[in-house]
Amino acid sequence: MIEREEVKRVSGLHRSEASGVVVDWNKVEDIKPISGEFRIQYCYGHWKDGKSWEELGVIEHMSNTKKYGDWPQKKIKARFEMLDQAFEETKRDGRLKTREEMDPSNFRESEGILVHIGSGGEVIFGGNGFHRLAIAKVLELEKIPACVGLVAQDSMKYLDKYRKP
Template sequence: MYIFFKKLAHHFQNGSCTFVAKNLFLAFVRTVGRYGHIIKRDIGNRFFYGTEAPTFCERIWVDATKVDWYITNQEIIRVTGEHRNLASGRVVDWSKLKEFKPLRNESKIDFCYRHWDEGHSWDELGYYEYMSRAHRHRNDTRQTIIDRFAMLDHAFEQSRATGTLQTRSELDPSSFREESGVLIHIGENGVPYFGGNGFHRMAIAKILNLKRFPACIGVVDRAAIPLLNRYRS
């Protein structure tokens, strides 16, 4: 708080209060917009679909051995008009989804199997170079990427010991529900589908055959709402 007021005083002295006010206002608008979306999703679902309806970024518990298919972000956008992260808790007509990909065929999943299941090093597999070409890591140094995968190796060993993954709140107490967790859509007959967030954690769960790991709910088939309780216990 002291640092905040010190910076605020600095802006007063330099005549840049307009800049501060603008940024505070924009931050306020972003916050209101974010929570407005959450409230709209939660209340809307409760009103239209009842007390068993999903909520935004709700934590569910999934059996990794049941997750065999992957739905791309492009497919979710095509059906809902929303990015997969914003579509969390969205109730859909599952018949509108047409594109499902075998999870095991995804390159990131395959790299993880070859590393953790077959024993090849990340370097040997060329995965550091592969990740450095990814858009989100384009500005990362090689050492940053190496350190990230050392953390993933630690997470793998921890999950092997505990039999599950950590929840988002265990990793970061300030997390909102299970936001940024492994994204799992719930389809026809309550079948789980990987949604594209958390590839490496999904791979850990698959390789270790975790029977119960925490995930962030994605879109949900309307007919599967009565089956959600199996994911909540």
């Protein structure tokens, strides 16, 4: 995973503005595995292992974060109910809907799963769209809609491969 701070350091741009920006991949230093990421772990715990969001400590965790801390627990729980609905819908359909299918004004998977194309064509999660990515991973989907972030100079030749529907 490449976090927003690293995108900013390498490209000089916020990750939402760095879509398709070609960079010298040798400058990218901070790549982390997603397996240890709490959002991925709790999604697996819930959807794969059948534990409740409360049992996993997610509702309490969200109540203590800067982003969601002032939300009432009822609103936080509603967000996770929405994620459960998205999971069930994706499971039923066998695919993730594109962001445009969910919001017709959406352009190029903005606010969806962000991926960077590293050296040699390696796909690296960009730190946006955690829950959608977790749904895809738990359901073992072969293809996912994603927004391309940074692209390594030597990986331009791989873009057509990833653009196929």
